[in-house]
Amino acid sequence: MPAPHPSFDPVQQVQQLFTGHHAWLLSRLKVRLRNTAEAQDVASETFLRMVATPHPTIIAEPRAFLTTIAKRLLFSVWRRRELEHAYLEMLAQCPPELAASPEDRAVLLETLEHIAHALEGLPPQAQQTFVLSQIDGIGYLAIAEQLGISHSTVRRHMAEGFRRIALAVTRQNAGIGLPRS
Template identity: 70%
Template sequence: MHLVQQLFSDHHAWLTGRLQARLGNVADAQDLASETFVRMVGQRDLDAVQEPRAFLTTIAKRLLFSFWRRRELERAYLDTLALRPEETAPSPEERAVLIETLEHIAQALDGLALKAHQAFLLSQLDGLGYHAIAAELGISHSTVRRHMADAFGRIAMAMARQQAGLACTARVTASV
């Protein structure tokens, strides 16, 4: 535990400053810096870390990408809501649940191979059928089916985790 305290005291201010420069926001930078150290504590064999700042930067970059992706999802969702008549807009509680669901789905898809991710997006966002996706990506129809099954399986697991009340593993608090 002494090593963790030492790493925190030596590098927290530095990391927060770097994140603030990227985000332009002190509160978000502090949240991400704290989450970075929480993730670091979960790592095995911290004694083997030769370059603490490089190690912390790697963890922080992953969290930063997740943070930005969630912000984009929220923004796209809120833009879509703005187009709906006010009386059909979901309540703040419903909106929070929907954004959380989008976070779970986005995180579930993060682990997919590039072609699998592309196949899923071509299917769900562009409405392409499996044969068209196969032609677009230069892969076989059966590979598209396998990629889609993997994506839907990941989403089903994410939804089960959400219904069980389990948080996303890379969750960073974002405003709704």
């Protein structure tokens, strides 16, 4: 990693990046999310993550850098939307007498958010393995064949996914909120 320039001021760089690129990033996110409030949240989180970079250096391509961070956040937003949508579809199919109360729905959605956050830390192939198994209902051998990996790798990915979910649910039950990443 290149060393900072002798006159490099990280605070000034963040200010310049924010004033020079926030409106641009926000307009791109509004198009992708079709929701101004969500776009503002993702833009803010993008700049927060940029500030949290452990070793600040001069950023040669700020828009590419911000786009990379924002894309990762967008994938998280979209995954959460898919989970919530699937849950609400399932609820719509339940008879009214089995429907969850508003309080139960809130707890279930919070649990889904904790689970989604836990699975975000998995490598993409492990996430795909977990989704194929738990959402699509595909067996381990079929997943191994579909992804071109061994059966033991599928089992290892699944074990790590379940371990992360158990930890997330334990954190939620203990009243510990989602970590800020």
